[in-house]
Amino acid sequence: MTVIEPTDLTIRKADEGDVVLLSVLASTTFYEAYFEQDESHNLAAYIYRSFEPEHLRTEFDDPSSTFFIAEVNGRAVGYARLIAGSTAESVTGDAIIELKRFYVLERLWKAGVGRQLLEHCLRYSRQNGFDTLWLGVWEENIRAQRFYSKFGFRQVGTLLFPYGDVEGTNLVLQTDL
Numbered sequence: 001m002t003v004i005e006p007t008d009l010t011i012r013k014a015d016e017g018d019v020v021l022l023s024v025l026a027s028t029t030f031y032e033a034y035f036e037q038d039e040s041h042n043l044a045a046y047i048y049r050s051f052e053p054e055h056l057r058t059e060f061d062d063p064s065s066t067f068f069i070a071e072v073n074g075r076a077v078g079y080a081r082l083i084a085g086s087t088a089e090s091v092t093g094d095a096i097i098e099l100k101r102f103y104v105l106e107r108l109w110k111a112g113v114g115r116q117l118l119e120h121c122l123r124y125s126r127q128n129g130f131d132t133l134w135l136g137v138w139e140e141n142i143r144a145q146r147f148y149s150k151f152g153f154r155q156v157g158t159l160l161f162p163y164g165d166v167e168g169t170n171l172v173l174q175t176d177l
Contacts, residue, residue: 009113011120014067014079019057022067025076026051029103037140042164066124070104070117078104078113080121084130088172090157093132097125102135109143118151126177133177136161136170148173 014022027047034043049055059065064085070078079101086098099121104114125133136159137144153173161168 008072009116010071010074011068011117012071014060014069016060018067018069019053019060021069021076022060022079023051023053023056025069025079026056026101026103029078029105032106033103033141034138042166045164065100068117068120068124070113072108072113077108078117080117082121082125084128088134088136088157088159090172091132091134091174092156093130093174093176095130096132096134097128097130099133099135114147118147122151122175122177131177132174134172134174136172139169139171145171145173148175151175 030047030051031043059081060067062083064083066082066084068080068082069076070080080099080103081101083098083100085096086100087096088098099118102114102118102121104117108114122133134156135148135153137148138161139158152175154175155171156174157172159170159172161170
């Protein structure tokens, strides 16, 4: 198994020039995360709608959004999107931030990239005055649920997730910062 040491990984804030890179990375990582569970048209439709460059540019231009890109030897291998002030009904806290997207290339799932990227997001959130970080994770994504639990995330609710022509259920997880 490949292990990425902290000295081999760079995490940087994305800038406007990264929109196309984020589009490719987001499409690839989402497909890798879910293609075995869903070979239907819903997966392709969701990827097209959510990760095409113009849609991502809109998200990028939102002043409450912050994107981070994880790179190994200058190559993008993962990314995260935080949204300041975004909340869900079951989330509690005074200064809330959402981890809206968090994906790493499949070949590096157990290499430490996800851990380092999540630690970076937690640190960023604390340093910027947030006291609660929350996220939604698909109820059937047990691997991700286990990962988040290692960082103190606990389930506080559920929410429906529009996915193509169906709705899935996401667990709402939160951690105190």
